[in-house]
Amino acid sequence: MSVNVPSPQRQNTGSSPKPASAVVSRPRVRYPVTIMELLHHAFEIGASDLHIGASMPPLFRVDGELKEGPFPLLTGDHTELLLSEVVSQENRSRLLEEKELDIGFDLPGRCRLRGNVFFEQGRWAGVFRIIPPFIRTLDELGAPKIFKAMMKRHKGMILFTGPTGSGKSTSLAAMIDYINRLKNIHILTIEDPVEFIHNPVKARITHRELGKDTLSFSEGLKRALRQDPDVILVGEMRDLETIQLAIMAAETGHLVLSTLHTSSAAKSIHRIIDVFPTDQQSQIRMTLSENLIAIIAQSLVPHSTGTGRVAAYEIMVNTSAVANLIREEKVFQIPSVIETQSQFGMISMDQSLMKLVETGSISVKEALLRATETKIMRDRLIKMGYIENPQTLQQDGISDTLKSGDN
Known part of the structure; x- marks a missing residue:
């Protein structure tokens, strides 16, 4: 979206002010890569999701954790320009009206994707899910x-x-x-x-x-x-x-x-x-x-x-x-x-x-963090010999979970 640059404050010299038509739109700087290149990178590193948002670099979810890639920070202009590559003119109108949009499309030769484009603090943002190219049995x-x-x-x-x-x-x-x-x-x-x-x-x-x-x-x-x-x-x-x-x-x-x-x-x-x-x-x-x-x-x-x-x-x-x-x-x-x-x-x-x-x-740690009955799970793991020293739970940051009761 073009932003008009306000005229600088100046002393009154008696000259006529410039007409509004003389105000120039600020040119927007494109991001070094396209959205499709970011999606290809996500596919290549085995990411499940790509996050696009202003004031942060593109983030890739790999094995459940969000990680930065080798890409610079995004600005609000960057996110709009990048996401516009996969939002049709018809869908753009819908997005501007409803403030969010679900889309699905193909990454040629790689996979399908589903995406949600939305507004965050008035700026474009989006999250894309990489759908595996082959249906696993x-x-x-x-x-x-x-x-x-x-x-x-x-x-x-x-x-x-x-x-x-x-x-x-x-x-x-x-x-x-x-x-x-x-x-x-x-x-x-x-x-x-x-x-x-x-x-x-x-x-x-x-x-x-x-x-x-x-x-x-x-x-x-x-x-x-x-x-x-x-x-x-x-x-x-x-x-x-x-x-x-x-x-x-x-x-x-x-x-x-x-x-x-x-x-x-x-x-x-x-x-x-x-x-x-x-x-x-x-x-x-x-x-x-x-x-x-x-x-x-x-x-x-x-x-x-x-x-x-x-x-x-x-x-x-x-x-x-x-x-x-x-x-x-x-x-x-x-x-x-x-x-x-x-x-x-x-x-x-x-x-x-x-x-x-x-x-x-x-691991024992992951089992305890996801257990429905954390204390019962801990006692079973101790009884079966998977936890030899319960003090190690404190080192793994699980003791607070046990104190607070069941998840």
Whole structure:
């Protein structure tokens, strides 16, 4: 954006002031590299995200941590010029009006990206997620075997939960890939934006993107029921109408997969039920208990080697015991059921973390920092000989976590 330079203060000499048209726009200095070059660098170093913002250098998230690259500081002019390279004129108008914009595009020859461009202190900023160029299979991800069993169901709802960057999209893509190779069916995805592009193997796959192909998740879901889908992937259940329509789709004979930004199965159930008016919650508990297949809470933990990350899971399968707890408003008891019913494929987050410690995949420190019941986890690790000297926890900065109680 051009900024007019004010005329310098000067003494009155009797001469006429310069007309406004004589005020000159300050030229903007371009950044040494383009946004595409920054994205290529992010891909080459294995970053998951690129952050662009004024008064800082470009930042790259590698193995969960933000790191600076070999690039100079960005100014407000730099960020606008860089981000304008990937924001069309139509989207620019939308960005200026709504102050934020979701976009998706290809990095030629490398990968797809999803981005969010927004304003920060009145200046352009953006974050871009690098989407792996190849869809990894469930076997390549080392996913629990029960994931395949879930995808063989003909109807119901499977939810993945966890914070942004926890691998939900990657796991969902692997599950869609699995059923794509297994069945002659119609798979419909509604995303914001479309992330992984699936090439048809046995299934017909329809990718729909918000803003480009449909106006909203709820609108796309309404129309989806008339498009003869067998499997529906909803990128995110953001609001009451989307949640309601997703449950209805599962109830009427479709396999529905979606995500929530919650940290556990129990919290996900509360989130779904609480979004409905009080007088509808009893009916939703009943419907959810009958149509839910599973909720998987996922977290990515740094590998003990210092390179890469490994997934830890909480898996809740909707057994008759779980369904009864949902109907009877006893969701708070679900964590206990998860811990004691591993024969159905269930596992708690702490049990998953413990297994990763036992296999040497993650460190004791990372397990304790991510544990749901930190003190119980510590006692188990001490009992199993993984912590010989509890005093070392203080050196690792974990003692404060233990004093403050459970995470």
